[in-house]
Amino acid sequence: MKEKTIGFIGLGNMASAIIKGLRQSRDFRNLKIIGFDLDEDKRDLMSRDYDVAITENTLAVAKDSDILILAVKPQSFDELLPLLVPVLKEKQLVISIAAGKPLAYLCGYLGKDQPILRVTPNINAKAGASMTAICQNEAVSPEQLEAGSAIFDAIGSVIVLEESKMPAFSAIASAGPAFAFTFIDALSTAGIRAGLPRAVAQQAASAMLFGSAKLVAESGEHPRALVDQVTSPGGTTIEGTHTLSRLGFEHAVQEAVKAVIDKEKTLMGKAKDDKQ
Ligand SMILES: NC(=O)c1ccc[n+]([C@@H]2O[C@H](COP(=O)([O-])OP(=O)(O)OC[C@H]3O[C@@H](n4cnc5c(N)ncnc54)[C@H](OP(=O)(O)O)[C@@H]3O)[C@@H](O)[C@H]2O)c1
Numbered sequence: 001m002k003e004k005t006i007g008f009i010g011l012g013n014m015a016s017a018i019i020k021g022l023r024q025s026r027d028f029r030n031l032k033i034i035g036f037d038l039d040e041d042k043r044d045l046m047s048r049d050y051d052v053a054i055t056e057n058t059l060a061v062a063k064d065s066d067i068l069i070l071a072v073k074p075q076s077f078d079e080l081l082p083l084l085v086p087v088l089k090e091k092q093l094v095i096s097i098a099a100g101k102p103l104a105y106l107c108g109y110l111g112k113d114q115p116i117l118r119v120t121p122n123i124n125a126k127a128g129a130s131m132t133a134i135c136q137n138e139a140v141s142p143e144q145l146e147a148g149s150a151i152f153d154a155i156g157s158v159i160v161l162e163e164s165k166m167p168a169f170s171a172i173a174s175a176g177p178a179f180a181f182t183f184i185d186a187l188s189t190a191g192i193r194a195g196l197p198r199a200v201a202q203q204a205a206s207a208m209l210f211g212s213a214k215l216v217a218e219s220g221e222h223p224r225a226l227v228d229q230v231t232s233p234g235g236t237t238i239e240g241t242h243t244l245s246r247l248g249f250e251h252a253v254q255e256a257v258k259a260v261i262d263k264e265k266t267l268m269g270k271a272k273d274d275k276q
Contacts, residue, residue: 006151007065008035009058009080011042014097015071017125019050021155024128028154036061059087067093067147074098074267081109088114093144095119095151099170100267103137103163115139117148118163120170121155123177130156131173135163167268171260179256184209 006022008015015035022028034053037043046052055061062068062084072080077098088094088110095117096106106116117140121132132152136145145160152158161169184205191201216223231238244250 004066004147005032005034005064006067006069007055007061008033008052008069008071009061010070010072010076011035011037011039011046011052012071013123014121014125015069016042016046016050017123017130018069018071018097018121018151018155019046019052021125021128021130022151023050025154027150034061034064059083062087062092065092067095067151069095069097069151071097074101077101077105077109081106085110091115091139093117093140093148095148097121099174100264102166102268103135105268107137112137113139115141115144117145118166119148119152120166120174121152122174125155128155132156132158133161133166133169133173134158135161135166167261167264168257170264171257175257175260179253180209 008019011019015037019033019035022031022033032053033051034055035043035046036055036058037046038058043054047054055064058080068084068088070077070080077096084094090113093115094106094110097119099120101118103116103118106118107114110116114137116137117134118136119132119134121130124130125132130152132155134145134148134152136148140148149158149160159169184202187205187208188198188201191204192198196204212226215221215226219226227241231241
């Protein structure tokens with residue numbers, strides 16, 4: 001991995017989170033990272049803060065990298081992918097982090113012999129805590145899968161999944177942070193209503209969520225069993241969980257996940273139609 005060059009097309013939110021994570025990891029600290037963004041400010045920032053060598057244009061990233069990461073919005077793919085075809089090298093690993101762009105769509109442009117990983121990281125990469133899922137096409141070698149996994153391992157943890165499971169995974173792990181931030185904001189606002197300063201309310205809410213997630217992950221206990229442990233009979237907490245249930249909290253969460261999956265299916269269907 002040390003001698004490889006990783007290239008990023010697009011240096012926005014996700015690319016900067018991934019690059020920041022890579023630079024903080026011992027294995028990738030000195031790795032050559034190149035990239036290009038249409039936005040000059042982003043280019044300057046990534047060059048200055050994360051030692052990203054800025055190429056002369058978008059296509060030069062593809063030409064000069066061993067592993068190419070496509071980190072532009074899904075809407076840009078139809079324009080970008082055909083331009084990449086003539087410059088990609090045989091066996092060059094291409095990693096797409098775009099939501100709603102399946103392997104069949106990517107292979108439709110790049111060819112089924114181009115090694116491609118479809119990867120679903122999340123914004124928690126900014127804190128080195130992205131839970132990332134990876135699936136691959138048949139052209140990907142075991143070494144390439146290992147190299148791709150190592151990149152995303154540096155910014156959290158990685159799971160290799162069948163592509164059919166990606167929409168469900170993505171709705172929980174990729175869209176989920178937005179739900180978690182909404183929950184933290186709602187708790188903080190409730191704290192302010194009850195008289196806490198914003199900073200204290202927000203710190204209490206985020207530290208609580210962090211600790212609860214850690215407890216679930218480390219104990220392996222069913223979350224319901226943990227709810228039982230904090231709701232004493234006739235106590236105060238059961239009033240809160242009862243109110244959440246009465247107002248449809250679990251139902252709202254399940255419907256939110258389903259809405260994300262439905263939207264991704266629509267986008268995937270559209271991607272297929274656009275390519276036909
Ligand atoms: N944000 C998330 O939580 C998240 C989570 C998982 C996956 N993703 C995926 O990550 C990808 C990037 O999302 P993001 O939130 O990082 O987007 P973003 O912040 O908008 O970054 C994309 C950047 O790429 C630039 N760009 C567009 N076309 C380009 C081209 N041809 N050459 C070079 N640069 C180009 C854009 O410039 P302009 O703005 O000037 O067009 C923009 O600065 C998306 O496909 C998204 O689905 C995002």
